[in-house]
Amino acid sequence: MKKVYLDYAATTPLDRRVLNAMTPYLTEVYGNANSVHSFGQEAASAVDNARRTIADCINAKRTEVYFTSGGTEANNWAIKGIAVRYREITGKNHIITTKIEHPSIIESVKYMEKHGFDVTFLPVNSDGLVELDTLEKAMTDKTLLVSIMTANNEVGSVQPIKELAEIAHAKGALFHTDAVQAMSSIKTDVREKNVDLMSFSGHKIYGPKGIGVLYVKSGIKPDKFMIGGHQERTMRGGTTNVPAVVGLAEALRLTVAEMEDNNAKVKAVRDYFLQRVQSEISHIRVNGGMEHRVVGNANVTFEFIEGESLLLLLDLAGIACSSGSACSSGSLEPSHVLMAIGVPIEIAHGSIRFTFGKDTSREDVDYVVDSLKNAVEKLRIMSPLTRD
16 A cells, blocks of 8 residues: 655654764764763764754854754743743733644643733734734733744744734834744744744754754843753753754754755645645635745645544545644644634534645655545545535
């Protein structure tokens, strides 16, 4: 049976070149990077070089790059660390985010709400975009932090981060962006975007799982996230995962170097997929706008059927995709993102997220669409909701 992976937004395979870069630090250079002996210093040198590589890729300073266990930790640290420290300094207690953020942002903000913060969840339009005047109207003199993701993990909408950050800064607020879903296809210059904090992770860019970065602009100092260690300049305790750090740096370096070619390839197969689906399957809806969207995302609603049933039939055919964020899998609630962009609740459950990568071929797409047509037809025959 042919197998096709179309869930690159959940995770990507490890690039063989990244594995090759990591391997010596799994077997040969195994010292603790915080040890003073030669074994440790060799590992520390690798971490320092990786930090420099990552900083160069995002136009940051080496000292502005902090390693975390992934995007979720980085997001938690950004929200909680800034909120706790800067409420004490400024007296401000208002946080603004959007209704379509990743659960790690939404739950972190709700956590701070329980601890005395006022929270505003901004709406988005049908394309999944925040209107600039919507943020402007939500800003107050008490606004401490604005957190808006660069690219949405479900419908792929890409926000105007530079303009949104300018609005936040005009009111004296700090600006954080979750760039986890953006790094594979959008070149990110933190100076040009003028963000104060930014999160991203390794496993979305063909790097290892369990490693991420929080960029923190010089002069900004969130509260410490994990105490009990001197790692990450005392800001985040815990033994440094040297192989993963090296792997993340190499993955990001390759991603930036090859982005233009990979984007063209991924967009071509995504567009080919949508062209076939829209012309060969009736009663479907592409969710979110196409103009401001990451190249590898296609979120499609198939009316009159349940998305979970469709996922199971596709899985039996060897096809991997998802019904939304992997961090929300298992929930019976309709996607909060689809609800926010106005997808009717009665059809939201029939939505599937297909995300494409640099290894996806037209032959893969043909197999997926042919299998999809059969699965949709089968489920609609069984569904009491199907119309003539």
